[in-house]
Each structure stands twice: as structure tokens, then as C-alpha cells.
Amino acid sequence: MKLRGELEAPPALRRFGSGWTSGVLGLVLGVAGLLLVISLVAPGVLAIRETQTLRDNPWYRIAVHFILMAAFALSTLSLVLRRDRMLGTCGVAVTLCAALFGGSQATAEVSGRMPLFFGVDFFVLNVLFTGFLFIPLERIFARRDEQPIFREEWREDLFYYLVSSLMVQVLTFLTFLPAKTILAIAPLMGVRAWVVKLPFGVQFVVIMLLTDLVQYWVHRAFHRVPWLWKFHSVHHSARSMDWMAGARMHFLEILVLRSMTVIPMFVLGFSTTAMNAYVFMVYLYSTFVHANLGWRFPVFEKVLVTPRFHHWHHGIEQESVDVNFSIHFPFLDWIFGTYHLPKDRWPSEYGIPGHPVPLGYLSQFKYPFRRKPKPPRGGA
Numbered sequence: 001m002k003l004r005g006e007l008e009a010p011p012a013l014r015r016f017g018s019g020w021t022s023g024v025l026g027l028v029l030g031v032a033g034l035l036l037v038i039s040l041v042a043p044g045v046l047a048i049r050e051t052q053t054l055r056d057n058p059w060y061r062i063a064v065h066f067i068l069m070a071a072f073a074l075s076t077l078s079l080v081l082r083r084d085r086m087l088g089t090c091g092v093a094v095t096l097c098a099a100l101f102g103g104s105q106a107t108a109e110v111s112g113r114m115p116l117f118f119g120v121d122f123f124v125l126n127v128l129f130t131g132f133l134f135i136p137l138e139r140i141f142a143r144r145d146e147q148p149i150f151r152e153e154w155r156e157d158l159f160y161y162l163v164s165s166l167m168v169q170v171l172t173f174l175t176f177l178p179a180k181t182i183l184a185i186a187p188l189m190g191v192r193a194w195v196v197k198l199p200f201g202v203q204f205v206v207i208m209l210l211t212d213l214v215q216y217w218v219h220r221a222f223h224r225v226p227w228l229w230k231f232h233s234v235h236h237s238a239r240s241m242d243w244m245a246g247a248r249m250h251f252l253e254i255l256v257l258r259s260m261t262v263i264p265m266f267v268l269g270f271s272t273t274a275m276n277a278y279v280f281m282v283y284l285y286s287t288f289v290h291a292n293l294g295w296r297f298p299v300f301e302k303v304l305v306t307p308r309f310h311h312w313h314h315g316i317e318q319e320s321v322d323v324n325f326s327i328h329f330p331f332l333d334w335i336f337g338t339y340h341l342p343k344d345r346w347p348s349e350y351g352i353p354g355h356p357v358p359l360g361y362l363s364q365f366k367y368p369f370r371r372k373p374k375p376p377r378g379g380a
């Protein structure tokens, strides 16, 4: 609780020179370093297959070493600067703990690949990459200046990041299952041979169009069908928009939404390069549209979805109900009559009127299965 109080400290206690920035950075890097070291100790269980090449590269261990050194130095600086020593002490403690596990030279104690593994390293890379990309942008170009990094309910959203990163193997397997089943029934050899030969740029744009079209209707169904809305209301329960807010999504909704959007991409036979490029783009793009970014993009926003467009989807007011379902192309909402982008305005607040969704990952997981009370559909 004391550590949480320090992370969420009021602006006066966060100012530059107070030891807050160095303390937070030291702690974040310390925890990141510790988790990366642990994933080096048991790579078969706690690291994903995709990072194998990365882990084999000597630069990876140098990077882990640098992270731990930086964590230790920043935490020590915080201890010197800050009256409350909680941040610095925790930062130093986790870094020392990482050193006990062998630091950047940690060797694999659990060797061999297990059938079921968890993406501990994926979680760290995920948060460090998106966090270091978006936090500075949000500080400079904030839509809401007053919103701190550790805003209300940040722990919940970070936990969503953790769960979907840890479960990446299960999620990927289940996501591709329906598409693979369809392909087994209808191989579509001719179509696939034609599609794979299309230029990369064409394939990329067509994937964007097809996935957005499917996503639009699945998303709209999640709003309009009452029992589906119970699942989707978890995503809309976020009261602050930023780079972490998009991660909040019910586990079953992630499965349904991803597996449905994967179907056109996988069944029609687009090249692996085009599919991977799209997956990377959508990973960044979904973070971007939720981000606390006040950019206007007057021309861009007519063609592609921007933070302002998706923030209207999350608005609490009546005018935000069931609008802006698309995630790439606003013209889909325009065609299907759900387009809403008032000139120069942003929603006043975010969330669902009355905020019926409970706090906490587990309560939110169980929320759609509860019989009562029924959530109102407004504000989503």
C-alpha cells in the first residue's frame, strides 16, 4: 500500500529532482530485469519460442545487464534524493534479487521446452516497448494533461497486460483453431495461390480492410446482443484512456474477436510476411487509438481511425452510445450509419454511466456470468 501511495504520489511530490522519476524508473527496470533473469533460468516454461533467437544473441544479455545496472543506479539516486525511501529500497531489493538468480549471466536451470509455457519475457518486452514508446508521447502531447502515468485503475490494466502476455501460447493456439478448421474443410487452393502472389502493399491493405469489416460486425454484435455486451462492458469500464487502457478486455472476448478476425487473413492465404506485418501494426495501432494523445489529425482522421475517433467510442455521454465501431477505417461506420466525430470536441468522460462493472481482474472475469444486476447499455 505504501509503495502504491508512492507511485500514485500527488504532483508536488513527483516534481523533477524529488527522486520520484528515478525511483519509478529504477523500480520498473528492476522488476523488468528480475523477470527477464527468471525467464533465462527457466526458458522452457517462462519464455516464448519466438524470443529464442533474441535470447541466443549475445546483445540480449548485454541489454539485461544494462537494465539491471540502470535499475540499481536510478534506485540509489532516488534513495539519495527522496525523503520517503520506499521506491529506492524496493528498486534496489528487486535488482539484488535478480543478481541472486545469476543476473545477466543466469543459466538455464530448467532446460527443455515444456508443452505449456508462459510469456514472462513477452510481458516485459511488451510493457517496456509500448510504455517507452507511448509514455513520452503522452507526456508531451497529452489530451488530458492532468492525468498521471499511475492514474486510477492502472494496476487492473497492467494486470490485463500480464495475463494476455503470460497466456500468449494458449491465446495464439485457440485464436487460430477456427481458421485452421475452416481451411481443413475448404482448402481454397486456387484463391490462396492467387492471393499469395499479390504485391505486399496490396495484401497489407486488403488484410486491413477484411479484418476491419469482420471486426466491425463482431464489435457491433458485442454492443447490441445483451449477453455479449456483458463481456464487452469490461472493455468499456475503463474510466481513463491511455496506452494501457486498450489491454482491458475480457479473456473470452479476446478469443472471439481475434479468432474471427484471423479467419479471412489465414483462410484466404495471405503471405506470412504480410500477416506478421499486419499483426505488428495492429498491436501498435490498438494501443495508439486508446492513448492519451490530443493530436487532431484533420486530414488523417477522415481516412484512418485516430485516438479522437476511438475515444468517442468510449465516451460516457448519450451521443457516444453505439458509435465508431471500426478500428482502422472510419468509412465503415459512415456506410453502416454509426459514424460520430463532432468537430473539435472530445468526450467529457469515459466509461459506462453508473460504472456498473466491478474493479479487479477476477471480479471482471466473473462479471458476465453473474445473473444480476444487468448492466445498462448506455455510454458504450
Ligand SMILES: [Zn+2]
Pocket (backbone or CB within 6 Å): 235, 246, 290, 310, 314
Ligand atoms: Zn477500445
Ligand SMILES: [Zn+2]
Pocket (backbone or CB within 6 Å): 219, 223, 232, 236, 313, 380
Ligand atoms: Zn465497444
